[in-house]
Amino acid sequence: MAGKTLYDKLWQDHVVRENDDGTALLYIDRHLVHEVTSPQAFEGLRLAGRRPWRTSANLAVADHNVPTTDRSGGIKDPTSRLQVDTLDRNCDEFGIVEFGMGDPRQGIVHVIGPEQGATQPGMTVVCGDSHTSTHGAIGALAFGIGTSEVEHALATQTLIQAKSKRMLVRVDGKVGPGVTAKDIILGIIGHIGTAGGTGYAIEYGGEAIRDLSVEGRMTICNMSIEAGARCGMVAVDDRTIEFMRGRPFAPSGELWDQAVEYWRTLHSDDDAEFDRVVVLDAADIQPQVSWGTSPEMVAPVGGRVPDPAEESDPVKRTGMERALEYMDLRAGTPLSEVRPDKIFIGSCTNSRIEDLRAAAEVVRGRRVADTIKLAMVVPGSGLVKKQAEDEGLDRIFTEAGFEWREPGCSMCLAMNADRLEPGERCASTSNRNFEGRQGQGGRTHLVSPAMAAAAAVAGHFVDVRNI
Amino acid sequence: MEPITQFKGVVAPLDRANVDTDAIIPKQFLKSIKRTGFGPNLFDEWRYMDQGEPGKDNSERPLNPDFVLNQPRYEGASVLLARRNFGCGSSREHAPWALLDFGFRVLVAPSFADIFYNNCTKNGILPVSLDEAIIEHLFQEVYETPGYTISVDLPNQVLETHFGDRHPFDIDAFRKHALVEGLDEIGLTLQHADEIRAYEARRRQSAPWLFAGGQ
Numbered sequence: 196m197a198g199k200t201l202y203d204k205l206w207q208d209h210v211v212r213e214n215d216d217g218t219a220l221l222y223i224d225r226h227l228v229h230e231v232t233s234p235q236a237f238e239g240l241r242l243a244g245r246r247p248w249r250t251s252a253n254l255a256v257a258d259h260n261v262p263t264t265d266r267s268g269g270i271k272d273p274t275s276r277l278q279v280d281t282l283d284r285n286c287d288e289f290g291i292v293e294f295g296m297g298d299p300r301q302g303i304v305h306v307i308g309p310e311q312g313a314t315q316p317g318m319t320v321v322c323g324d325s326h327t328s329t330h331g332a333i334g335a336l337a338f339g340i341g342t343s344e345v346e347h348a349l350a351t352q353t354l355i356q357a358k359s360k361r362m363l364v365r366v367d368g369k370v371g372p373g374v375t376a377k378d379i380i381l382g383i384i385g386h387i388g389t390a391g392g393t394g395y396a397i398e399y400g401g402e403a404i405r406d407l408s409v410e411g412r413m414t415i416c417n418m419s420i421e422a423g424a425r426c427g428m429v430a431v432d433d434r435t436i437e438f439m440r441g442r443p444f445a446p447s448g449e450l451w452d453q454a455v456e457y458w459r460t461l462h463s464d465d466d467a468e469f470d471r472v473v474v475l476d477a478a479d480i481q482p483q484v485s486w487g488t489s490p491e492m493v494a495p496v497g498g499r500v501p502d503p504a505e506e507s508d509p510v511k512r513t514g515m516e517r518a519l520e521y522m523d524l525r526a527g528t529p530l531s532e533v534r535p536d537k538i539f540i541g542s543c544t545n546s547r548i549e550d551l552r553a554a555a556e557v558v559r560g561r562r563v564a565d566t567i568k569l570a571m572v573v574p575g576s577g578l579v580k581k582q583a584e585d586e587g588l589d590r591i592f593t594e595a596g597f598e599w600r601e602p603g604c605s606m607c608l609a610m611n612a613d614r615l616e617p618g619e620r621c622a623s624t625s626n627r628n629f630e631g632r633q634g635q636g637g638r639t640h641l642v643s644p645a646m647a648a649a650a651a652v653a654g655h656f657v658d659v660r661n662i
Numbered sequence: 663m664e665p666i667t668q669f670k671g672v673v674a675p676l677d678r679a680n681v682d683t684d685a686i687i688p689k690q691f692l693k694s695i696k697r698t699g700f701g702p703n704l705f706d707e708w709r710y711m712d713q714g715e716p717g718k719d720n721s722e723r724p725l726n727p728d729f730v731l732n733q734p735r736y737e738g739a740s741v742l743l744a745r746r747n748f749g750c751g752s753s754r755e756h757a758p759w760a761l762l763d764f765g766f767r768v769l770v771a772p773s774f775a776d777i778f779y780n781n782c783t784k785n786g787i788l789p790v791s792l793d794e795a796i797i798e799h800l801f802q803e804v805y806e807t808p809g810y811t812i813s814v815d816l817p818n819q820v821l822e823t824h825f826g827d828r829h830p831f832d833i834d835a836f837r838k839h840a841l842v843e844g845l846d847e848i849g850l851t852l853q854h855a856d857e858i859r860a861y862e863a864r865r866r867q868s869a870p871w872l873f874a875g876g877q
Contacts, residue, residue, distance in 0.1 A: 357834060423775060
C-alpha cells in the first residue's frame with residue numbers, strides 16, 4: 196500500500212465521523228474570525244439560540260475595514276465602523292478573544308495567526324477568507340470558508356467536507372538571485388492557470404520551496420486560491436519548528452516536546468501517491484509582473500505584453516483582449532515601459548518583516564520617482580510594524596518618499612479609504628489583479644516587494660536584479 | 663434555505679470566463695451586516711455607469727445598456743449561463759447572496775471555483791457543470807432564441823434545454839440532498855454531538871497541547 200501524503204495525514208487526524216455519502220465531519224482546531232464574513236454567522240447563532248461549541252478555538256481581529264492612517268479618531272466611514280463595532284460586540288457577547296483596533300497585536304488575520312502561534316502545524320484552520328490557505332505553510336490543513344460554514348464551525352467545531360484530490364507542485368533546484376517566493380507562486384499560477392488547482396489540495400515541495408523561510412512559504416501557500424485550490428501546504432521541517440518556538444499561543448515545556456514529536460511526522464511519505472504532480476525548474480523562474488486581470492496573466496519582467504492573436508483557445512483569447520482593454524495596454528509593449536501611478540507594499544501575501552526588509556533593501560538611499568503619486572507600506576501587523584521600526588526600516592521608507600501606515604488589509608481590496616482611482620495603475624504586492632479589485636477602474640500589476648520597490652524608484656517596472 | 667427540486671427559468675448569458683466574486687459583488691457592499699439586499703448591486707461595476715456605494719438609490723443610477731442583465735429580453739432571468747471557473751477569488755458568501763437576491767436559482771457553466779460552489783449549495787442555488795462544448799451550444803441557442811428557458815430536475819440530475827435536449831449532470835450526493843431538502847446542516851451535525859465530544863476526548867489524550875488554551 197502506498198504511503199500517505201501530508202494532506203492524507205492531516206485529514207485522517209481530524210475525521211470525527213465518515214458519512215454514508217462520502218463526506219466526513221472534520222474537526223476544526225482553530226477558527227479565525229474577522230469583521231466582514233462573520234456578522235451574519237453570529238446573527239444566525241443568536242436566531243437559533245446557539246452558542247460557540249468551544250470558545251477558546253476562536254480568535255478574532257478586525258482587518259479589512261480598519262484605517263491605515265491615524266486611528267485616534269476611530270473609523271470615519273459609518274458602514275465600516277458599524278461592521279467593526281459589530282465584531283467587538285459579538286466577541287464580547289460570545290466570549291471570544293479579539294485583538295481590537297488599538298491592540299498592538301492587531302493586524303491582518305493571516306499574519307497574526309502564525310505570528311502569535313495561534314495557528315500551528317497539524318491543526319485544521321479555517322476562516323471566512325479565501326487566503327486562509329496561508330497557514331498551510333506551517334504544515335496545517337487551512338482553507339477558506341463562506342459565512343454559512345463560519346456559523347457551522349462556531350456552532351459545532353466541525354465542518355462537513357469532501358476530501359480533495361492531491362496535487363504535488365515541486366519546484367526543483369535553486370532560484371536565481373532576486374527571485375522571491377512571490378515570483379515562484381506567480382510562476383506556478385502562470386503555469387497551471389487559475390483553475391489548475393480546482394478540486395485539489397496542493398502540497399508544495401522541492402528544493403526551492405524547502406530553501407524558503409517559513410514566511411516565504413506563507414507567500415506561496417497564500418496564493419493557492421489564485422490557482423483554484425482551497426488549501427496549500429508545506430511539510431514541517433526544522434525551520435517550521437524553529438518558527439513556532441516561543442510564540443505566545445504555542446505550547447511550552449513538556450507539551451512543546453510532545454507537539455514537536457508529532458509535528459515531525461507531518462510530511463508526505465516517500466512512497467506517497469499524488470493524483471497530479473507538476474514539476475517546475477526553479478532556474479527558469481524570473482521576477483514576475485502581471486499584465487492582465489487574472490493572476491494567471493503574468494510574464495517575466497523582461498518580457499512583453501502578450502498578443503491575444505497568438506492564443507488558440509477562443510475563450511482565453513477573448514479574456515486576454517478584454518484584459519488588455521481594461522488595463523490600457525497594447526500587445527507587444529515591453530513590461531519595463533509600463534509606468535505605475537501608485538505603489539502598494541502590503542497584504543496577507545507580502546506584509547511580513549522579510550517582505551519589508553526586501554523592499555527596504557531596494558529603496559535604501561534612493562527616492563520614489565516624481566511620477567509616482569503615492570507609495571505606501573502597510574505592515575501586516577502591529578508587531579511587524581514595531582519590529583520594522585526597531586530595525587529602522589520605517590525611516591528608510593519615509594526618507595525615500597513612502598508613506599508608513601498602520602496595519603490592515605488596506606489597498607489589497609480597498610474596503611477602507613485606501614484605493615485606486617479610475618484609470619490609476621498600481622504596482623502591488625497583493626494577490627488579485629481582478630477588475631476593480633483595488634478600486635473601481637483601477638489597474639493592478641502583481642509583483643514581489645522588491646519589484647514593487649524597484650518600480651517605485653524607477654517610475655516603471657524594472658528587473659530588480661539590474662538596479 | 664429554500665429547497666430546490668424542479669426548476670424552470672429564463673436564461674441570461676454572461677459571456678466571460680473567470681468571473682470573480684469581486685465582480686459579482688464589489689467590496690464596498692460587503693460592509694453590510696445582513697444576508698439580504700445585495701441584489702440591486704449584483705455585478706455593480708458592469709451593470710451601472712457610475713460608481714456604486716452602499717445606501718445609494720440604485721433606481722436613480724445610469725445603467726450600462728450593453729450589460730446582459732440590463733437587456734429587456736433577459737428580464738426576469740433566474741438561470742445564469744456562464745463560462746469556465748465562475749466564482750473564483752474571494753470566499754465572500756455575499757456573492758451567492760447577491761445572485762439569490764437578484765433572483766438566480768440555477769447557474770450553468772463548464773466549471774465553478776470550489777468555495778463559491780460550496781457557498782451556493784448552502785443557499786439554495788444549484789450550480790450545474792456541463793461539458794464546455796455543450797455550454798458553447800447553449801450560448802448560441804440563448805443568443806438566437808428570445809425567451810430561452812432551461813429546466814432542471816435535481817432529483818434525476820437532468821438539465822433540459824428550451825428545445826428539449828436533455829443533459830445529465832453530476833452533483834455530490836450530500837450537496838444534492840441538502841438542496842433538495844433545504845436542510846439546516848448545523849442542526850444535522852449537532853445530532854452527532856456525542857461523536858464530536860468523543861473525538862475531542864481522544865484528541866485531548868493524543869494531542870493535549872491543542873487544548874491547553876491560548877494565553
